[in-house]
């Protein structure tokens with residue numbers, strides 16, 4: 001379980017998260033959604049141990065997050081982090097040398113699903129294909145928590161649905177959780193178990209998708225309702 005207890009994060013002047021408390025259970029696909037600048041990436045970076053909370057505590061499976069957390073958490077950032085002169089195959093080899101939990105067989109399977117060739121140079125890949133490569137490298141790691149920050153940016157809408165479904169195929173929900181920040185709520189809705197809505201650094205809503213549906217709403221309808229009410233919990 002991932003747990004935030006009264007977590008605040010301040011960047012020099014700006015308070016990106018304000019006294020946030022929530023738990024994310026294991027074995028689920030969780031969407032972290034909200035407007036630009038609401039604090040979604042900051043939340044993921046705190047789980048990945050790339051940032052430290054200004055106050056409060058973040059734990060993963062009861063372990064306080066520190067640098068060693070990379071054994072439990074695979075994080076895919078929004079930014080380019082793959083050396084441009086590598087081929088796709090070399091990029092996979094490089095990350096396999098950095099993370100001994102990277103499953104090469106699975107990486108090959110995902111590359112072929114993503115329609116990437118191992119001899120392609122990273123610098124020649126389109127933005128969408130770079131995104132696919134980053135997703136491949138992250139999803140191929142055998143860790144309990146996989147974090148994807150805006151994985152669909154740059155992907156054309158025609159393939160987005162297929163990629164969303166593929167994501168699930170490559171996650172072992174008996175042993176792994178997938179946590180995704182996204183603005184593409186409608187595309188991701190079919191695979192989500194749980195949604196966490198962040199607004200201006202606070203938790204605006206946190207609900208199981210089944211519970212949202214049993215109230216006769218879809219996620220977008222539920223979010224509209226939340227934003228209208230301006231209800232803050234957590």
Ligand SMILES: Nc1ncnc2c1ncn2[C@@H]1O[C@H](COP(=O)(O)OP(=O)(O)OP(=O)(O)O)[C@@H](O)[C@H]1O
Pocket residue numbers: 011012014015016034035036037038039040041042043
């Ligand atoms: N390194 C930084 N230094 C200063 N301010 C930052 C830094 N990173 C983020 N912020 C600010 O913190 C707030 C939350 O940023 P964050 O990136 O977590 O939002 P987000 O919800 O992921 O946004 P988006 O949907 O645009 O990616 C924003 O106001 C942002 O400008």
